[in-house]
Amino acid sequence: MAEGASDRHSPLHTPVVATVTGDGKASQRIMVLRAIDQGHRRMRFHTDFRGSKVAEIRHGGTVSVLGYHPEAKVQLRLSGTATVQSAGPEADAAWQKASLYGQRCYLADPAPGSPVDAPTSGLDRAIQGVKPTPEQVRPARANFAILLVEVQTIEWLYLAHQGHRRALFNWDEAASRWDGSWLVP
Numbered sequence: 001m002a003e004g005a006s007d008r009h010s011p012l013h014t015p016v017v018a019t020v021t022g023d024g025k026a027s028q029r030i031m032v033l034r035a036i037d038q039g040h041r042r043m044r045f046h047t048d049f050r051g052s053k054v055a056e057i058r059h060g061g062t063v064s065v066l067g068y069h070p071e072a073k074v075q076l077r078l079s080g081t082a083t084v085q086s087a088g089p090e091a092d093a094a095w096q097k098a099s100l101y102g103q104r105c106y107l108a109d110p111a112p113g114s115p116v117d118a119p120t121s122g123l124d125r126a127i128q129g130v131k132p133t134p135e136q137v138r139p140a141r142a143n144f145a146i147l148l149v150e151v152q153t154i155e156w157l158y159l160a161h162q163g164h165r166r167a168l169f170n171w172d173e174a175a176s177r178w179d180g181s182w183l184v185p
């Protein structure tokens with residue numbers, strides 16, 4: 001996953017992030033993995049604060065992150081609790097590091113997921129197809145948030161001709177260490 005965060009060509013750069021909706025349904029979407037903090041077992045994603053996944057996370061906070069690396073033949077299924085921060089030093093730093101094009105995504109009006117009468121990017125015509133200025137993207141900061149996932153379980157599946165292998169790692173909070181065990185694939 002660390003490779004996924006640092007290498008945008010890695011298949012682990014865009015894992016599936018799953019949440020549970022308020023009425024108990026599974027909800028998934030692809031997200032760009034922005035950073036990994038192995039010491040704190042944390043993954044960082046960026047999103048629009050007004051999106052439905054934010055509401056879902058604020059409702060329960062349980063998420064599952066799924067990635068597959070075809071060359072390594074490894075599937076990683078991680079689960080844990082998520083928090084969303086729209087303010088604070090970490091969100092500010094992530095916003096500062098984002099490109100103007102990246103920041104522009106958060107200017108959609110009305111909010112992402114809003115029903116509209118015709119196909120639209122949600123962006124004003126003046127900033128479509130051109131590099132926006134810092135002044136133009138400034139209002140987007142209010143819609144930007146970081147999504148932090150604290151990982152509690154990691155399931156590793158390795159595909160091999162002679163027989164697959166599967167392992168489960170659970171974070172033991174009291175002992176402050178990962179407990180690993182083998183599973184039948």
Ligand SMILES: Cc1cc2nc3c(=O)[nH]c(=O)nc-3n(C[C@H](O)[C@H](O)[C@H](O)COP(=O)(O)O)c2cc1C
Pocket residue numbers: 014027028029030031032033045046047048051052053054112113
């Ligand atoms: C390659 C790819 C990367 C994406 N990256 C992000 C991302 O980093 N953050 C994000 O909020 N949505 C991202 N999306 C869009 C989401 O998959 C999703 O459509 C959108 O966030 C709305 O999700 P929601 O209604 O569940 O909140 C990406 C989609 C694709 C196809």
